[in-house]
Amino acid sequence: MLVLLPPSEGKASAGEGAPLDIGSLSLPGLTAAREAVLGELVELCAGNEEKAREVLGLSEGLRGEVAKNAGLLTAGARPAGEIYTGVLYDALGLATLDAAARRRAARTLLVFSGLWGAVRVTDRIPSYRCSMGVKLPALGALAGHWRAPMAEVLPEAAGDGLVLDLRSAAYAAAWKPKGEVAERTATVRVLHAPTRKVVSHFNKATKGRMVRSLLTAGAAPKDPAALVEALRELGYVVEAEAPGRAGKGWALDVLVEEVH
Numbered sequence: 236m237l238v239l240l241p242p243s244e245g246k247a248s249a250g251e252g253a254p255l256d257i258g259s260l261s262l263p264g265l266t267a268a269r270e271a272v273l274g275e276l277v278e279l280c281a282g283n284e285e286k287a288r289e290v291l292g293l294s295e296g297l298r299g300e301v302a303k304n305a306g307l308l309t310a311g312a313r314p315a316g317e318i319y320t321g322v323l324y325d326a327l328g329l330a331t332l333d334a335a336a337r338r339r340a341a342r343t344l345l346v347f348s349g350l351w352g353a354v355r356v357t358d359r360i361p362s363y364r365c366s367m368g369v370k371l372p373a374l375g376a377l378a379g380h381w382r383a384p385m386a387e388v389l390p391e392a393a394g395d396g397l398v399l400d401l402r403s404a405a406y407a408a409a410w411k412p413k414g415e416v417a418e419r420t421a422t423v424r425v426l427h428a429p430t431r432k433v434v435s436h437f438n439k440a441t442k443g444r445m446v447r448s449l450l451t452a453g454a455a456p457k458d459p460a461a462l463v464e465a466l467r468e469l470g471y472v473v474e475a476e477a478p479g480r481a482g483k484g485w486a487l488d489v490l491v492e493e494v495h
Contacts, residue, residue: 243322246318247313247317250311261355265352268352268384269350272371276365276371280302314356314358315358315359324443326447336447352384378405382408382410393412397420401422412484418483421462422484425442428492429492459487463475471489472489474487474490
């Protein structure tokens with residue numbers, strides 16, 4: 236099973252420690268594309284601060300993020316699972332998983348990123364600010380920059396098992412599973428059962444809890460149909476729609492009674 240996650244906008248401080256070793260990151264086929272984004276981002280943020288804020292879409296209150304990006308090459312690095320914070324990651328609670336569940340998380344979770352493309356939760360990265368929606372002056376839109384290298388690398392990372400896609404639309408644009416990989420991919424919506432409306436903020440919390448449940452239970456569904464069964468056994472109310480034709484993925488709705 237491979238679980239595709241979005242990053243968080245807010246990130247923990249990396250603190251002191253050894254700086255980034257970009258060659259040590261998982262998915263080495265993305266290294267050249269990572270170096271290109273990193274180089275331009277650092278150069279942009281080390282130059283005109285106002286231009287950098289405009290390109291990155293940062294408010295006045297986030298001005299300090301520009302200086303953080305300018306220092307990425309020398310900043311301390313920590314495991315990505317400790318850097319990413321926010322609603323989904325709070326609900327996932329990587330730090331409080333038992334040892335076996337943490338090992339499963341290291342194998343199965345892949346966090347998408349405008350800067351790194353995608354990283355494992357054990358990959359050591361510095362704290363940064365660069366969303367997938369950014370359009371850098373030289374490289375252009377980051378989702379477009381990542382499509383070709385992702386298309387080369389991600390099918391191998393997916394192997395022959397289930398792909399559980401929990402990414403938001405901006406990050407899903409960087410890689411869309413195709414062919415037989417798509418057929419074993421399941422995307423998830425979270426719906427408020429009484430109203431059948433998509434929940435927004437609490438969508439992230441439900442997805443985080445769902446991934447935690449799968450990791451804690453040691454569930455290893457091989458395909459979307461087995462995922463539906465596993466989630467139902469774990470107490471989730473799931474409606475599933477199998478693909479109507481070859482080369483398409485499954486769509487799952489997880490229904491919640493209370494929005495929390």
